[in-house]
Amino acid sequence: MDFVPFDEAGNTSRLLDTKDGSFFDGIVKINRKAKPGPVVFLVSDGESSIDAVTKDSEFDVDDVVHLIGPVTERAGRKQIEIVRIEKSVMDFTKIIDKISIPKRTQFSIESKRYDLMKPRFIEIAKRIRKAILDNEPIFIRHHNDADGISSGVALELACMNMMKKVGVNPDHNLYRSPSRAPFYEVADVFRDLSSSKRITENHGQKKPLIIVADNGSTPEDLFALKTLKMLGYSVIVIDHHNPVQLFQVSENSFTSAVCPYLELHLNPYLFGLNSQTSAGMLCFEMARFIDEDFEFKLLPAVAAVADRCDIDESDRYIEMSGLSKEELLRVGVAIDFMAYHAKFDISTFVVKDLFEKKGFIDLINEEVRVGVETQLQSTMPYLRTLDINGITFSYIDLEKYTLRFTYPSAGKVIGLIHDKVAEGKESVPVLTIGLVSDMMIIRATRPILPVQRIIDLIKEKLPEANADGGGHECAGTVKFVPAHMDAVLQIVKDELHKIKVEPKEE
Amino acid sequence: MDFVPFDEAGNTSRLLDTKDGSFFDGIVKINRKAKPGPVVFLVSDGESSIDAVTKDSEFDVDDVVHLIGPVTERAGRKQIEIVRIEKSVMDFTKIIDKISIPKRTQFSIESKRYDLMKPRFIEIAKRIRKAILDNEPIFIRHHNDADGISSGVALELACMNMMKKVGVNPDHNLYRSPSRAPFYEVADVFRDLSSSKRITENHGQKKPLIIVADNGSTPEDLFALKTLKMLGYSVIVIDHHNPVQLFQVSENSFTSAVCPYLELHLNPYLFGLNSQTSAGMLCFEMARFIDEDFEFKLLPAVAAVADRCDIDESDRYIEMSGLSKEELLRVGVAIDFMAYHAKFDISTFVVKDLFEKKGFIDLINEEVRVGVETQLQSTMPYLRTLDINGITFSYIDLEKYTLRFTYPSAGKVIGLIHDKVAEGKESVPVLTIGLVSDMMIIRATRPILPVQRIIDLIKEKLPEANADGGGHECAGTVKFVPAHMDAVLQIVKDELHKIKVEPKEE
């Protein structure tokens, strides 16, 4: 090895200041130990990481040591050649703890909603920063729609930036995957466990910190989250969906069914708020706290319009984005179109192109426009519409009357149909149902027959249909045993006959 | 290179004894040759492997050479810097052959069944050990249920241990994959061929030895096995399923339709035995022979109860496991649940958690309990039950009356339904059929109408239904052209009308 006299580069106790030829003398924590043969430690002083090599050593991962030795650089990698290493009594946790505190803690916009949640924001950002400083890998799981992808990408980019700053390689420490289902399903958690074992058992890495974005708050997520807790994983959920099971603790403080299994949970419902601050908006602000240099003005604006968030915060983001609501919606449509077609882990840089390249966005929107027209033309003539008790009730078998493997999918088509039917019908309630073999998709203009009520009715009158599902008062999905499609539809019709609709005040 | 005088470490002719600074002088076989540039050989003395480097060399893979040179160690890898290399006349095959003989050849339990098969056990263990010593990669294919996964994992762990002992890297030499179908299907063999070509053509490795566990004995496996034989692969099958086509050679000695295409075949039917020693039990004992330090007491016990093996051997394993039959069954259910959801190559270490972590097992069993209840509630009211000639015959369209994408799957649900129907009906025969569009799943309490008889009947009366399938006297599956579901059901009913049931002796 070519020796460079270190007086050229000088002594330092800060890893960030080391360079080829300098001499390190400081306190570090061991984050990885590679064997067999000469020992290669990955050590960190909290701010950044470096390899340190020695012939053999008793020290192990998580030991805090006083390290002395010259620094050399080969093929782009710096390393310390350990001359002396001894146990240190320094409380390293405190150092990491201090550096973990987010450097930026101002939201990008003024918001009373955000202010209410601010301590949770800081806690989570600190935990994620600590994971990176401690060399814990990070797995990000997110809902596979425009809001969910925005959430995942914001977190990924911020973690990537910080990892690079502190000398951690994102290629081996940062993973992001979409979930096909609108919750953290069984197959996903087995896949994550398997990936985790591969990096912990085969590559000696630490257990990953798992972050679930735009998913993870409802009872449907319980199995996955219980499993992870059981096996010793730390999980953070950042979501805005209604947790369904919500218990009040004190004023503006709630807890959900999944909370006991999470290390940290950010969801506006836990603060007495609603779903109007979408996960993409929350994750954007979180990303700014994780990495103080993170910026991506378009992202929260797209997430806001894509998830139909009609609050002041959305307006501020839209304003800051420099684009119109219509243009932002087109970005959301482009991301959603991609999510429909590419169910695999698509590169973040392709997503960035979808945000930023107008030509690409236009191309997709034109494709979608044609698809929408075709699906509406295929379905509208076969929509059955009835007037029941003053309610405009429509339904259609989507499996029969939509084109297969075509975007927009059957699930989205019913939304388009419902909007068409509701046009000019502001004075009466409109309820639209799409049927797909073992599923009923529901859209309504007014909460005359909430999704949960439909599920309860089917459970009561036809228990063997095993109805299940979710949603809120005006939109949702009910699944059931396929044989009962007609009976389930009849239950809805019967109930509509019993409902007394109050005339809407103008 | 920093030279360390070898007198510090001494001379040796045994690779296991080499260390940084020692000097090697011995006979080795070349197992890999990396080019271009300076030649890097991977050489083995039978016991273990090491890299040996030289500027250039005429010698090639499979040559046996006398090698002399100092040993150095860098970044955890030892290597010999070749000073002299010359052809050796030593019969290396004999050395490998000798070391290949299993060091442990006592079964973990006493068993007449095992004793009958013992020579085959030793032959196979020796062949697998030889593959590892010869640096042949190993591909393990197995059935994707609790017994099959136990089989694959036992073999994988034993090979992994031995590979580590002799200096072979399991990351590049050991692969395990579940087969979705209950046989070695066409897509699997193409995938294996493709993986094999990648390592042989792109990385200069040897052709892999292929081991098929809990699969591979029936005519359905013929295409895959013929293909592999044709292309020069060695295949070992360790299975306990009825080979269907079985030909007697001598007393207690049979051969099957697949035997001509295998290097070695272990199946109790080849010894006049039956399926009661499950593949997981066989592979557990095999794993102990491959690696003399292998232990995993829970594994054969779980395989035994999961595959309903009611023999003394099972009782011994259950006893040794320290768990009750009920607890072991719960482990089996957990593995089966994972297999249903995770169709990809799941890490062996996740499977280990499923064996060992009670909390994880409980969590899954609770999930399964709810699933079973739901599926039974959905189906039982719609089960059609007839009394034909004193036979309790029930059938149901599972596609209509079960919840989709829910564990237990339709195939398992019919087993649960059958058990419900049979409760308290010990005095009469019970036959239950589940229909799924192009398939009929059959369960019976007595062999009144064996699966093969049903297939033969359909072939005779409705040849264009192209009935096919498999199973045994009381359980199996029949596939047919979808249009004929009703006619196929009628054939079964008609036949039942003709059957004369003997009253069961109490």
Add this chain to the structure above:
Amino acid sequence: MDFVPFDEAGNTSRLLDTKDGSFFDGIVKINRKAKPGPVVFLVSDGESSIDAVTKDSEFDVDDVVHLIGPVTERAGRKQIEIVRIEKSVMDFTKIIDKISIPKRTQFSIESKRYDLMKPRFIEIAKRIRKAILDNEPIFIRHHNDADGISSGVALELACMNMMKKVGVNPDHNLYRSPSRAPFYEVADVFRDLSSSKRITENHGQKKPLIIVADNGSTPEDLFALKTLKMLGYSVIVIDHHNPVQLFQVSENSFTSAVCPYLELHLNPYLFGLNSQTSAGMLCFEMARFIDEDFEFKLLPAVAAVADRCDIDESDRYIEMSGLSKEELLRVGVAIDFMAYHAKFDISTFVVKDLFEKKGFIDLINEEVRVGVETQLQSTMPYLRTLDINGITFSYIDLEKYTLRFTYPSAGKVIGLIHDKVAEGKESVPVLTIGLVSDMMIIRATRPILPVQRIIDLIKEKLPEANADGGGHECAGTVKFVPAHMDAVLQIVKDELHKIKVEPKEE
């Protein structure tokens, strides 16, 4: 580093002549720059590539420099240790341009068709050679049938050969994937974009050149091709399918709807020719131009017979192959069978075995023979055949009457049925239709009712069926909204009643 005096090896300005100990002094172009730490350039003199290292450097990718330094070799990799590096004014483009010109430009057979397209052949071969010399990665996408796989494999092997010659590693620069659909579908282009970003963003490689073979010429490909153009990718299409939208520019010169989005497009229809020179034939000749040493006599012969190309060129290939047409067809069947079962990226070396190993081919053909027999036995009794106006019109619901997951697939079965029906019916037109829920597959012996006419009729009479599809006068596929299967069939029948068939001249 151990210094070897260079007088041993001598000076050179040609990278191909460098070896351990030689001294390089010449003009090169920088094709990659690896940072951080000491800079590692990948430099090329047009003919071949080598690493060149220095402590730090201002120069960047695409700079042309005069480089001086000794050459060393470690672990099989040569590198130049840069002593001096300075900007060169040499026009490197010209050098690359010159070396890019194909060295072989004679077709393997005489052909007026090929001669007409020759300038396009040379242009494309030159462009692909230039990509390799410039270190652009290459992505090959192809149709997943025998002709398409032959096309992709021919191009892959030729590029692989040339890459090895000029010192580019094919493992990181050459990718080949089949497309499931018979066009470049949305999911494929997102996958390719994602793969491209991974190598450009994570590994600092250049944007890949994308080659689409046996696909890519029709309006269905527009979205993918527009997207790639939009994002700055160069795409080459080598196809023989009818581009559907074709515009005459001058005599024997046409342009298609996709041309504006391609850098280069080879398709016989652009030269006034037809589909009879299959993509595999074209790609074989192209491969010979890309790499002057490329040979694979069987390949174009198999492509020719598999795609039923009845022209002189096919006869010449068949003759040169040394096999009979029947034997070549069996190779095609084997490749097609593999494509059906293995939808993933199968190793080229498995495909080579399918071309070359007779035993393997026989094994598959026997499997296919049984499959064909079974599918015909299942369907023929349920084929409805009518005589309408002297036309033999047959139809069948393939979903009901074929075995699932069995090769040949429903789509191929209708071809077999049609051939059966047409046997001995040379004097009357025969039209056969297979129905599969949302699709109608059409085969005819004479162009009495072209596929496009059927699509137009459905669009006119039943616009909400949203009929779409493709094909030519005697074969094709029509997709529609599933609910309308019966109505669509009726439209065909009604039209047949109106057709006046001219008696065929003998």
